[in-house]
Amino acid sequence: MSADPSPHATPSRPAPQPSDRRPAGGRVAAALAAAAPALGAYAAVRIVGLVVFWVAASAARKDALHLLSERWDSVWYQRVAEHGYGYTVITLADGGIHSDLAFFPLLPALERGVAEVTPLGLSGAGLLVAWVAGLLAAWGIFAVGARLYGRRAGVVLAALWGVYPTAFVQSMAYTETLFTALAAWSLYAVLTRRWIVAGALCVLAGLTRPSAAALIAALAITAAATLVREYRAGDTDGIVRRNGRMLLGVVLAPLGWLAYVVFVAVREGSPFAYFDVQAQWGNSIDGGAALASFILGLPLPGALGLCAALAGLGWLVYLCVRQRQPLPVLVYGIAVVVISLIGSGYFGSRPGW
Numbered sequence: 001m002s003a004d005p006s007p008h009a010t011p012s013r014p015a016p017q018p019s020d021r022r023p024a025g026g027r028v029a030a031a032l033a034a035a036a037p038a039l040g041a042y043a044a045v046r047i048v049g050l051v052v053f054w055v056a057a058s059a060a061r062k063d064a065l066h067l068l069s070e071r072w073d074s075v076w077y078q079r080v081a082e083h084g085y086g087y088t089v090i091t092l093a094d095g096g097i098h099s100d101l102a103f104f105p106l107l108p109a110l111e112r113g114v115a116e117v118t119p120l121g122l123s124g125a126g127l128l129v130a131w132v133a134g135l136l137a138a139w140g141i142f143a144v145g146a147r148l149y150g151r152r153a154g155v156v157l158a159a160l161w162g163v164y165p166t167a168f169v170q171s172m173a174y175t176e177t178l179f180t181a182l183a184a185w186s187l188y189a190v191l192t193r194r195w196i197v198a199g200a201l202c203v204l205a206g207l208t209r210p211s212a213a214a215l216i217a218a219l220a221i222t223a224a225a226t227l228v229r230e231y232r233a234g235d236t237d238g239i240v241r242r243n244g245r246m247l248l249g250v251v252l253a254p255l256g257w258l259a260y261v262v263f264v265a266v267r268e269g270s271p272f273a274y275f276d277v278q279a280q281w282g283n284s285i286d287g288g289a290a291l292a293s294f295i296l297g298l299p300l301p302g303a304l305g306l307c308a309a310l311a312g313l314g315w316l317v318y319l320c321v322r323q324r325q326p327l328p329v330l331v332y333g334i335a336v337v338v339i340s341l342i343g344s345g346y347f348g349s350r351p352g353w
Contacts, residue, residue: 140184
């Protein structure tokens with residue numbers, strides 16, 4: 001994202017293209033060839049990151065592969081994959097409870113599926129899913145950037161995503177890459193008016209991370225704005241029929257997230273059980289109190305640096321609005337920023353794209 005050269009500048013739109021009647025396989029191959037520089041750049045920066053991580057782990061006499069695939073949240077996902085929900089529940093010294101119901105089901109399901117059909121164990125399957133999803137996410141980010149600003153911008157965006165401050169989690173058996181791939185391609189589907197595809201991808205995103213709420217909002221608000229614009233233009237005849245695919249995509253979008261929340265509610269016998277589970281883990285909406293406390297607990301130079309970074313983030317959001325970026329991208333970006341700032345969870349655990 002960068003400042004536009006004049007107050008009236010808007011993102012360029014590609015000229016209408018003739019219908020591509022090639023077979024689906026040919027279109028995918030052509031798209032992959034176009035994205036090759038972005039995928040190469042992303043892979044290169046991640047390989048450098050892995051090499052640095054491997055050297056640091058070896059110097060500390062630690063097993064780098066174990067750190068990537070069998071530590072922290074990755075262990076919880078693998079236990080869900082192996083035993084299902086309810087197997088891993090930890091009671092803390094203060095009486096609090098950490099339940100595996102805090103972890104959404106798509107990654108464990110994929111880990112189990114890959115482990116069933118390959119020689120890989122669950123930990124290896126988790127890494128394979130995360131690394132393949134990382135490439136798919138870089139491809140999706142490139143596709144969005146290239147459509148809005150050209151191929152060079154798409155390549156830069158894919159590479160930047162691979163080097164942002166906590167990008168090392170993209171090499172771990174976590175959900176960051178999987179969710180980002182689903183979000184990026186869902187937004188691309190909206191930009192290309194493939195609403196049912198966008199809704200279906202949003203369903204999968206909702207089975208991956210709670211931050212799918214930002215993606216659901218992007219689809220819903222974009223659809224609402226479309227309907228309002230047509231209504232105000234007086235184009236009301238057949239408005240629902242004409243936008244049927246869009247409305248179906250919006251209806252589909254929240255079903256994954258809702259399905260898991262309802263599953264936890266039924267399992268625990270409380271309509272708000274999912275939110276209670278998250279609160280036990282320290283993840284809830286507190287309006288930014290946890291962020292403020294984190295900043296106040298830092299040494300002065302660190303606090304000032306973080307405040308400057310947050311101010312820079314606010315400036316980037318302003319630039320996105322000023323540039324009049326497409327509504328789905330704008331809503332998703334703002335929603336992710338808001339979710340990141342008003343949650344009470346660990347400060348380093350934030351949506352990555």
